[in-house]
Amino acid sequence: MNLRTLRAFVEVVRQGGFSQAAEVVSLTQSSVSKAVKTLEDELGMPLLNRIGHKSHLTAAGEIAYRRALVLLAERSDLIAEINDLRGLKRGVLRLGLPPVGSGALFAAMFAAFRLRYPQIDIELIEHGSKRLCESLEGGEVDLAALLMPIHEDFDYQEVRREPLMVLMPVAHSLAKRKHVDFQALADSPFILFEAGFALNAMILAACERKGVVPKVTARSAQIDFIVDLVGAGLGVAFLPRMLAHKHLHPGITLVPLDAADTDWHIALAWRKNAHLPPAAVAWLDLAKEMHNSAHR
Template sequence: MEFRKIQMFVEVVRQQGFSRAAKVMFSTQSTISKAVRQLENELDAPLLDRNARGIVMTPSGEVVYRRGLRLLAEQGDMERELEELQGLAKGSLVLGLPPIGASTLFAPVFAEYRKRFPGIDIRLVEHGSAELEEQLLAGQVELAASLLPVAEDFEWLPIRCEPLVALLSWDYPQAARGSIRLEDLREVPFILFEDGFALNRIILEACRRSGFEPAVITKSSQIDFICKLAGAGLGAAFLPRVVAEQRTSGEVGLVEVEDPHTAWDMAVIWRRGAYRSRAAQAWLDVVRDLYGGPAAG
């Protein structure tokens, strides 16, 4: 059984499609499909339900996916441990950052890290928190930034907790208020980030606790575009206050969200029990030096 075939199958499941998996693995859709078929033949078990809509794993597929994630993670740990023999004079760190708040919180960390360890190559992966957590479990990134709380699969180092604010054009009377509850926006369309952003989960869960499902008018992964849509009066957008203040200039009202459990609580996370390279530990030390706080988990 070839490790590459398992890797391809895992990526098909993670990307929810053969064509998207092919792009991620710099391969072709036919090559990916053939590899999954060969893996099924070798295991003498179907891994995907091809009669279902979308990518649906069979019970055997779930076993292979779960074990495959562990194999990929172990491979990443092995490569990092071997790299340790070179010390911090050279090496690499694969770091996952979400688009929201990364420049504000992590640009100073990058600068200080580069000053201390100029020989370390930082490979940056940018996705929403949900996707980054999947990549952590698969060993494709060593550290990532995500919003708390996170699953028990991870340990973390807290960085910064900011209140969430609603961005509302001045056409909405709620824009002039100092604070607001999400239920006060029940009749206002929502402008959210794309699926996979942890901020969406926080907002939607808070709305459901308040007894309503918001009308989502559109989704985007672009912060500036979302701010412009809110400024044009299309609906309410949401950002941590520190990011909203940097991205807006008075064209919208910034109204603090009062609902419990809606704070933007950012942390650096890593897979629980994973081998942590010296380059990764050095990154955590820089984060701790700049933002304080002991590691938790």
């Protein structure tokens, strides 16, 4: 059993197929298939059920996938510790960010970090919260920006906390309210982000606590499109205050959301007991410095 074989198997699971995994690991599809077959032969049990072009984990595959993530993470830690010897003159920061709000939160940090450490390469991946957690757990990234609360497997450093605003057309019956709750919004169609976005889960959980079953009329991964749909009168949407003000235009009004446990609370997370490379420590230090500066 070798780590390249485990990596191929993990990517088949993550990408949902052999051809997609082959692109990620830079191998041919036949090489990836052979790697998975070798692993199955070595373990003496099938790991994947192949149905058409899709592959699903067997019970043995679930165990192998979970253990493979741990082994690959250990390899990542080994490389990180060796790279410590080189200090901050060279290195790589592997950073995972969500699609929502990353520009507003981290663009200035990217510029400041580049000025301080011009030889550090930043490898950036953007995914929804669930995939970011998997990437962090598997050692693919050193740090990931996640919504609070953070899973107990991770340590974290808080970055920013923003209340949610309700975006609604200026002609909406609630547009002149000083604040609005989910009961008042129960008859308004909701425009949400696509599945896998942590902001969705937070909104839907808050609705459930209040006994509200929202009518979801549209979903998108693009903030601009969501805002345009609100302006066209299709429904209401929800954004953190800083993003809502950034995307405000004349056809839309903003009303503060009055609901407990719905603040957009972002933190930078990393695996507990993992070795953080110097570049990741430097990024955390800069984040703390800029956060403290903004609150003076």
